[in-house]
Amino acid sequence: MPHDWLWETVRLLLYLVGLIGFAAFNAAYLSLLERKEPAWFQLRRGPTEAGPLGLLQPVADGIKLLGKQLLVQGGADVLLFKIAPVAVVIPSIMCLVLIPFSETMGARDISLGLLAVYSFAAINVLATMLGGWASHNKYSSIAAARVVAQNIAYEIPLLLVIIALVMVTHTFDLREIVAQQAGGFWNWNVLRFGASPLMPLAFLIYFICMLAEANRAPFDMVEAESELIAGAFTEYSGMGFGLFFIAEYVNVVVGSSIGAVLFLGGWHCPFGLLPGLHWFLIKLYLLCFAVIWVRWTFPRTQIYGLLNLSWKVLIPLALAHLIVTAVTVKLV
């Protein structure tokens, strides 16, 4: 059929446009939630002036950022400096392409989807590091060094947890992983005690590592305002900063989506009724809520505390989980 590839191309392009829209929408409204949620926690009101209940605040923020001049300071590596914000957004959006939103939705399924997501996530680290390094600013350089140390430290427990999960599911295909969790919340991977009694712990480790990988507080060492002004983003103005900002929230969305897919049964209903996109979105936004909740509850850790947590706590626990899983998989 000659029209097959044409239709496929159009479908992919439409998905791409939709996903970019989805990413931008999420970045905008998560940033609003990021201001509303601490307001609730701290008995304040948050933004109320722009639009009803402050719902147009992200639009105002966006216009403000667009209206600002893009400055490149002397001594910066101009090419890298300009590439970095773009290179930080693109992999986040590419991750979205691989996510199965529902039984019938999802731009592209590849059999190594899980692996692909984490390869793209690594580009993100590289781009942040480039941005910090190209800024030719001491604070940015420190942040660039930190982002590498932090992401290497947290990628290990993250991948250990995922290896253990893949040993249980026997597949890297995200759609297949979700399909295996059909039937009710007792079939979700987070409660799959038959595979390993440590599964809830694995989910917790995943969540913590996701926070660190997305550079979210209390692990936002890259942007630690109190010590590094804005870390790797210090020298960026206008939409250059805006892109880093968008990338941060898209990363949260990607991390939460993968968390929902791997551990919380993706598009499946907790009681086996009416599976669909809405369940996926509910889980996604509950996780996003939790990410912001954590941010506004705990103070920022020190870089030492951050690395200690990973090397001394998370990695041993993840290894224990891996061994327990291996033994149960072998025995059962």
Place this chain on the structure above:
Amino acid sequence: MKSDLRSYLKEIIGGSISLLTGMWITLRQSFRKPVTVSYPYRTLKLPERFRGHIELKADEQGWAKCVVCMACQKACPSFCIKVNGYKPAGMPRKVATIYILDFTTCSLCGLCVESCRFDALMFSREYNLASFRKEDYVMDMLERLRRRRICRP
């Protein structure tokens, strides 16, 4: 060795519990009513003893009670009061013709009010004083008094 492992695990579990307690507290807070007063639309009642900048008092006829004794001008540590006046014929006392407060340097210490033995000064209850122009803060107290009298019902 064994006790090392035990304290290690104890630290992890204790830490996790304290983190969860923290999250429970923030979550509980979010269901309470916000304490913010949406200021331009709603204001709090001023406390009884609120001290704004100074203001002249008027007597029954509506004249400023000030007798130009200069005590306030001398008492002011920031030199921000300028008073002048004359004695009109038929008046038992002097009458102020100039009373300027330079609010840019006033420290709101209240020494002027305390030093006035003729009960001619008081604190205003004005606090919406933002302005873009410095000149707005050099206030003519007699002018303000006049305006207050006109506004009075």
